[in-house]
Amino acid sequence: MKYQSQSVAKPYFVAALALFLGQIVFGLIMGLQYVDGTFLFPAIPFNVAHMCHTNLLIVWLLMAFMGAAYYIVPEEAQTELYSPKLALLTFWVFLIAGAATILGYLLIPYSVLAHATGNHLLPTMGRGYLEQPLPIKIGIVLVALSLLFNLTMTLAKGRKTSLNFILVGALWGLALLFLPAFYFPVDTVKASYSWWWVVHGWVEGDWELILGALLGFIFIKMTGVDREVVEKWLYIIIAMTLMTGIIGIGHHYYYIGAPAYWIWLGSVFSALEPIPFLMLVAFAFRMHAQRRREHPNKAAMLWAMGTPIVAFLGAGVWGFMITLAPVQYYAHGTNLTAAHGHLAFFGAYAMVSLAMISYAMPLLRGREANSLSAQRWEMTGFWLMVLSMFTIALTLTGAGIVTIFLQRATDNPLPFMAVQDKERVFFFIREYAGLGFTAGLLAYLRSFFVRGEYDYTNNVKRALA
Amino acid sequence: MQQQVFTKSMARNIFLGGAGFFLIIYLVLTYDTWQQIPARDHAAAMTPAVIEGKYLVDTNDCMGCHTINGEGAYYAPELDNVYKRRGPAFIKAWIPAMPTGVPGRRQMPHFKFTQVQIGDIVAYLQWLSNVDTNHWPPNIQG
Numbered sequence: 001m002k003y004q005s006q007s008v009a010k011p012y013f014v015a016a017l018a019l020f021l022g023q024i025v026f027g028l029i030m031g032l033q034y035v036d037g038t039f040l041f042p043a044i045p046f047n048v049a050h051m052c053h054t055n056l057l058i059v060w061l062l063m064a065f066m067g068a069a070y071y072i073v074p075e076e077a078q079t080e081l082y083s084p085k086l087a088l089l090t091f092w093v094f095l096i097a098g099a100a101t102i103l104g105y106l107l108i109p110y111s112v113l114a115h116a117t118g119n120h121l122l123p124t125m126g127r128g129y130l131e132q133p134l135p136i137k138i139g140i141v142l143v144a145l146s147l148l149f150n151l152t153m154t155l156a157k158g159r160k161t162s163l164n165f166i167l168v169g170a171l172w173g174l175a176l177l178f179l180p181a182f183y184f185p186v187d188t189v190k191a192s193y194s195w196w197w198v199v200h201g202w203v204e205g206d207w208e209l210i211l212g213a214l215l216g217f218i219f220i221k222m223t224g225v226d227r228e229v230v231e232k233w234l235y236i237i238i239a240m241t242l243m244t245g246i247i248g249i250g251h252h253y254y255y256i257g258a259p260a261y262w263i264w265l266g267s268v269f270s271a272l273e274p275i276p277f278l279m280l281v282a283f284a285f286r287m288h289a290q291r292r293r294e295h296p297n298k299a300a301m302l303w304a305m306g307t308p309i310v311a312f313l314g315a316g317v318w319g320f321m322i323t324l325a326p327v328q329y330y331a332h333g334t335n336l337t338a339a340h341g342h343l344a345f346f347g348a349y350a351m352v353s354l355a356m357i358s359y360a361m362p363l364l365r366g367r368e369a370n371s372l373s374a375q376r377w378e379m380t381g382f383w384l385m386v387l388s389m390f391t392i393a394l395t396l397t398g399a400g401i402v403t404i405f406l407q408r409a410t411d412n413p414l415p416f417m418a419v420q421d422k423e424r425v426f427f428f429i430r431e432y433a434g435l436g437f438t439a440g441l442l443a444y445l446r447s448f449f450v451r452g453e454y455d456y457t458n459n460v461k462r463a464l465a
Numbered sequence: 466m467q468q469q470v471f472t473k474s475m476a477r478n479i480f481l482g483g484a485g486f487f488l489i490i491y492l493v494l495t496y497d498t499w500q501q502i503p504a505r506d507h508a509a510a511m512t513p514a515v516i517e518g519k520y521l522v523d524t525n526d527c528m529g530c531h532t533i534n535g536e537g538a539y540y541a542p543e544l545d546n547v548y549k550r551r552g553p554a555f556i557k558a559w560i561p562a563m564p565t566g567v568p569g570r571r572q573m574p575h576f577k578f579t580q581v582q583i584g585d586i587v588a589y590l591q592w593l594s595n596v597d598t599n600h601w602p603p604n605i606q607g
Contacts, residue, residue: 242480333536
């Protein structure tokens with residue numbers, strides 16, 4: 001840690017991990033409801049657990065992104081953060097708003113919550129990921145404005161690097177792309193069409209810039225590769241992201257009521273969306289091969305190398321599998337999408353957040369790297385989580401394929417629930433994989449409680465022996 | 466020092482130019498789509514009952530379990546063509562009869578809708594079933 005004010009990142013990272021654990025608990029609940037439909041009913045109906053699961057995902061990722069930005073921007077700008085106090089205040093506002101949202105979902109029926117929070121004045125509730133009541137949405141905008149003000153002022157007074165421009169620019173984009181959340185036309189087709197501005201705009205556009213910036217920063221720091229090289233790679237990768245991803249949004253427009261030309265446009269451009277992810281893999285391997293030092297934080301390097309690979313598989317391969325319109329015709333709204341969503345969200349955004357936390361947290365705690373025994377816990381967590389998430393993706397893929405052949409692409413289509421009953425085995429394995437993922441997360445969290453730092457002398461001796 | 470053929474500022478310009486170019490194309494296409502939507506979804510047929518029905522569907526988080534035009538959660542059946550699959554009478558009887566309480570079966574919560582509200586929801590589902598979605602879903606089972 002080079003600047004004292006970078007330490008504001010710490011509460012963001014800690015809260016991100018706590019919320020991540022919460023997300024997984026609701027995931028386990030939903031997974032169990034897929035196996036036993038009466039589990040926790042009516043205390044926590046599936047849709048409530050679903051909202052908690054997806055909203056906690058967004059909140060913890062945003063927490064991690066914000067923490068990463070508060071850590072990276074001062075270091076890149078070579079100056080203290082403009083206002084650490086504002087950053088801390090923003091942290092508490094965001095955490096309390098996030099907690100209030102989840103408690104609201106759990107304790108108050110959604111329609112009552114909607115009425116009590118003025119949804120009838122400006123309807124915004126009831127869309128996936130954007131279920132938050134109006135005051136919370138306004139709070140998110142205020143938090144974003146505070147973050148952007150703080151970061152932009154820091155950027156303005158310090159060194160201007162391309163990486164910082166990409167990161168702060170992408171955070172501006174993130175905030176701007178949230179604004180369509182306030183636009184919810186009664187026309188369902190227009191509502192769907194504009195909902196994707198937020199969701200696709202984030203995960204298949206803007207967030208990829210954040211992903212690139214975070215990975216770029218980690219590689220500059222950990223490998224010692226020249227920043228000119230890293231930044232050139234980044235520009236080309238994010239250029240490909242937006243050149244494929246902007247029109248690639250059309251793959252959401254095939255069957256929601258939009259004109260048929262989206263079938264062609266969406267297929268062609270979204271089929272190219274794996275390219276930037278593949279480039280990210282090439283970038284990571286190139287940087288690793290050209291490293292000028294062996295960084296003692298092996299766990300962080302494992303996360304940084306794993307991120308583009310799992311992101312490419314989840315977003316690239318699984319995304320491509322369902323993106324062409326003739327395939328999507330049968331796969332739309334099946335668990336194939338859930339398989340892709342899980343592996344892509346985890347591989348790209350959860351893993352890059354964990355990579356950043358893995359790199360920065362030891363530094364925030366006053367050491368370059370954790371002890372090897374702490375790193376072993378962390379790397380155990382890595383493998384358990386990655387392999388479990390693969391299993392989850394595979395089982396959901398299996399379930400989706402069964403739906404396609406029994407309910408969709410058949411002359412004698414069976415009813416939805418009859419088909420779901422035939423997929424029980426997949427949901428069963430999925431829940432076990434979820435438990436495996438939880439074990440991985442707990443092993444990962446355990447690593448933070450292993451004391452001591454990396455012992456250079458001892459480890460060099462051991463390596464020589 | 467060897468002269469660089471491909472510089473960072475060239476890379477940045479490709480990024481800015483490429484993103485800007487495709488954003489403009491997207492905005493033009495979106496304008497055209499906007500003009501076409503009202504005819505494709507029969508926006509004129511959105512009566513006050515349909516609009517109220519949609520509001521109820523949103524504020525009770527139906528998409529937290531169901532899909533509508535394939536979007537939402539995958540826990541419960543597609544609602545785009547449920548009007549054609551089940552018919553209005555069935556839906557009107559089904560919603561207030563929830564939950565079934567059958568052991569192990571997925572449960573739908575009991576929503577305290579009035580008869581008028583259920584009528585509004587059915588009106589919305591009927592409107593929804595007539596949206597031109599490029600022949601999706603593939604069959605009546607959704």
